[in-house]
Amino acid sequence: MGEQIEFDQAHQTLQEISEALENGRFVHVRRQLQDMEPEDIAHLLEASPRKSRDVLWQLTDPEDYGEILDELSEDVKDALVSKMAPETLAEATEGMDTDDVAYVLRSLPDDVSREVLDQMDTAERLRVETALSYPEDTAGGLMNTDVITIRGDVVVDVVLRYLRMKGELPEATDALYVIDEESLLIGHLPLTSLLTAQPDTPVTEVMDDADEAISVITSASDVASLFERRNWVSAPVIDENLHLVGRITIDDVVDVIREDAEHSMMSMAGLDDDEDTFAPVVKSARKRSVWLGVNVLAALAAASVSNMFEATLEQMAAIAVLMTIVPSMGGVAGNQTVALVIRGLALGHIGDANKRELLMKEAAIGLLNGILWALIIGAIVIVWKGEWMLGGIIAAAMLTNLLVAGVAGVTIPILLKKMNIDPALAGGMALTTCTDVIGLSVFLGLATLFI
Incomplete structure (x- = not known):
């Protein structure tokens, strides 16, 4: 209940400030910002369109810059920092932890980063340079040198x-x-x-x-x-x-x-985790088009399977009606397994010692679900279309695809991890492509042989 009230208040504040900016009431907005906590200002900046965000940043007290930058997402932080003068940025980082200062400087061009370092006192500069000497995603990049x-x-x-x-x-x-x-x-x-x-x-x-x-x-x-x-x-x-x-x-x-x-x-949607909600249209479109291009290739692979059995599809319309069921069920079942395995990899629960046991478990689950849904879908098709052979074919294809989905759902994320490819980014698409191709191949192949 308290969280909902806080959310509603934040939404109301955003609405009030947006209206004040549209009406040119900048003094009023400045006063409101002075009464807000740094984390609330950071939330306001992230929730504002880019033009309003730039105005809000100019109206914010420079003494609060450091604490606000601490709370911002990477994309928004980078956009604001890139427009700040080195001396202003150096002053803003005075109240920040060493690791946060190091992150800000990593996002700047080398010459600008050096200018900011030159503005710091000797002790602070040495601490920041120590943090910068370690990769960002390591303990050295996370640590703060302020210890007793x-x-x-x-x-x-x-x-x-x-x-x-x-x-x-x-x-x-x-x-x-x-x-x-x-x-x-x-x-x-x-x-x-x-x-x-x-x-x-x-x-x-x-x-x-x-x-x-x-x-x-x-x-x-x-x-x-x-x-x-x-x-x-x-x-x-x-x-x-x-x-x-x-x-x-x-x-x-x-x-x-x-x-x-x-x-x-x-x-899982092919987006950067730090993407700005209000990023420029062209920038966002460029990032997303890459993922869409990859997805087109996967869709074409599945479509090519259907094209191989074009003659079969022309002879029996019922097959064309039912052909989406098998790959769809395989995709859902496989993605359930992929999500489980990605979580296990992230938590360190899966390794060489237990991956075989996990594979056998998911294969067994795929087999049991395959038998269950093969019987259900097969019976539905027999009653619906009155074709015993067609019901048997879709049942066999369903059983095969759900079994494959369970096995692929385990092996694909583990293989991607070994290849240093993010399973969260590519696992779902690779799995869906696999179940689509195999599901259609088995279903249309059996239909070609027996019908």
Whole structure:
């Protein structure tokens, strides 16, 4: 109920601001923006057409730029950042986490990125350059270098005095990291342990071992899986020499999980997960036409099968009427399996040790569903058309195609994954092409032989 009220309020605000912009009431819009939270302004920008978005960005307080950029989707963020002067962008990134600054700079041309770095102070520039040295989709690209470290040879009271002197902690801090004189990570001290321990207790007695450290080259998806399984709020990141180089917090992992979910959903339609809802027409059309072209090739492959049996189709109209049923059922059944396998691959549930068992399971499901629906569809055709032979043929084709759909639904995503092709992007289309071609071939082939 609360979420619905919040959604309605956001929609009403968007409507009010849109009307104010159309009427030229820019002062009114500026005042409204000043009263809004950065995440709400980000939502407003994403929900606005491009012309209105540019005006809203100019009316927004530059001091809020950094927090707003933090909340924007990639496509919208890139469009706004590309129009900002290097000095303005450098000021905007002052309040951003290191990993977010690194992402923004990656989207800029090298010369502009260098200009922005030159505008930063030395300490901040070094932190950002460290983050930029790692690939974006790794723990190194996700990590924030803003960490608090302590030595293991001090007592709890010294640590508490140090924190009081420091005055504040980085966001999402739930532990301090214990290092030795060579910056090697030797453990972490949870804040709960720090606050409940006796002041004269050595840190080494209350700290936990450094078994939760993440390698700097770990993929972002693996990092998300680790956080999910172990319920972490934050985790240290170490390099190949076990030196502490940063930490990853739960807010960064939530972004990874959300982006992965959006990627899977949008990829199934052949779209980029970061595509702007109000992107230019030509840009959007160009992106989508590539996928449509691939789909045309798949459709032509299925059509060529029908063309091979043109004589059979001319002789019996009933076959032409029924021929879409078999590939359609195979496509639905296969896509169910594909969705299950893609999810299992994303969660790390499927590997060499269990893929054979999964294949046998889905084949068995395909066989059982094939028998069930072969009997049902066969009986319907016999009653409807009065043709026993036609009913038997469509039943045999249905059984074959549902069995193939189960097997292909497992093997296609796994093969695509091994070929470094995104199963979410190509799995559904490859499966549908397979079931269309096999379903039509079996049905029309049997009809040619027996009818």
